[in-house]
Amino acid sequence: MILVILDHDGSHLRKGALEAIARARQLSSLGNLAGLVIGENLGAVAEEARNYLPTVYTAEVGSYTPERWAAAAYAAVQKSGAQVVVVASSRQSRTWTARLALKMNAALLEDTLESSTDGSRVLASRYSFLNRVTEKQAAHLPVVLTAKPNTTPPAEPQGQGGIEALTVEQPGAQVEVLERVAEQKKGVSLSEATVVVTGGRGLGSAEAFAGVEALASVLGGAVGATRAVVDAGWRPYGEQVGQTGKTVQPSVYIALGVSGAVQHQAGMNKSKYIVAVNKDAEAPIFKITDYGVVGDVHQVLPALLEAAKKLKD
């Protein structure tokens, strides 16, 4: 049995859940599929999920803690006898799936790009060494795997499954959430944007980001930032790209006054096209750019904005 744990926002399945179902279907020679939704008031999402899967388990455990999610997933694994678990990859899921893998004494294949089976093992590829290396991994069952977002086309509906409620014992010691701080958001979502315009320390001030915002807006893209800029308080953390920020893979990534540290590259080096404006011709970012302008960003950015406006008129 293959168990897909379905990410949702309380009323609908998220895109990642449909991608995870597609991944699970690719492994269907290893067993039948079942789904699990975890949370509270799961009626609507369970109804949606049964359009994709022959069996949908529900675990009404309340709001998220890694301990609760792992306990719910493990209850479904025991109930279904699943030997493979598939989940969309996120910081949150990479926390609780590690707990789950340990409970199952399973191999964990993290943030995989693709996955398949040779009949007895699960094979997967993923990035390592700060996104610079691509590696193939193999593991015998049981296996827990997380699927990197946007690596598999979302599944189409298929059949009409049954719904079964699980009882889950509340785990012992766990975190208690005191307060949630939402991310400041404006315009296009950074992770989904096809154009990302990122400003680095080379912009010199928070005010100079008005130009970055204007260019992103003309091109229908999102604003990104380096850690230096976030640390300086010029931009919110939610815009940070890199190892400790977000990973993006737009059609074009435009880096303005960004040196291109390895930790920054880890979040953007898979972009289709990379463009940089930097006054230092030796800046590391130029090693990975398709089009680079050597020059002062304070002169080049206003000119880029003008040219982009003309193009879009």
Next chain:
Amino acid sequence: MKFIAVLRQVPDNEAKLKIEGGQVSLGGVTLILDGMDEWAVEEVIRLKEAHGGEAVVMALGPERFEEALRTALAMGADRAVHLVAEGYVDPISQAQHLAETIREEAPTLVFTGGQQADWDSQALGPALAEALGWPVVTWTTQLELEGETQAKAKHDLDEGAELVRVPLPAVFTSQQGLNEPRYPTLPGIMKAKKKELRKVPLSVQSKVEVLEQTIQERQRLNQVIDGSKDPVAAANQLIRLLHEEAKVI
């Protein structure tokens, strides 16, 4: 109180990676204490300085990891435990072995890096927590002890952040903003040589096999436009290339 940091040794950020025989070759590469683990080490040293007790550093990995443990001792950790295992060991198996040693130490809390800079894994912290039966807080940006039995922490989510209360013992993983790590001082380095570093040989079966590693860098055009004399012409050329040649805007 006792505070434990679990760390790794990884290639330096500037290191040029090479592949030999289908695997990343670390020959000739400078190896350092993992940057996110460094935050974990700094945090346990600060906790010990503020609350008394002991800061212990621990690692599971090949012989060469001793250097990274020495760096942590030079920063100010009191002693080190090195579970010596050569070859690739997946984080879940690592957690199972480390948990046995950690349980014997009975610490107040354990800290480790949010993501490993070699395997890009985020699993070790939460897997350790599970093996120990403790709660976990990942991507921690702030930590404050409230006595010996609970702590308040702030941590990053996929989007936004959360303030949580967590019963101790617990496992935490680090995130940027947690602290600014100190540099080892010369006296610190001298002292570190005399600090206890206990080695425990281990033979571990990995649950995951790494079949092949490759460096699949996208071929870049590397076209350079001089924007120093005529920035307007350079900008026009760039926008035209993106529109007509790359067709991405």
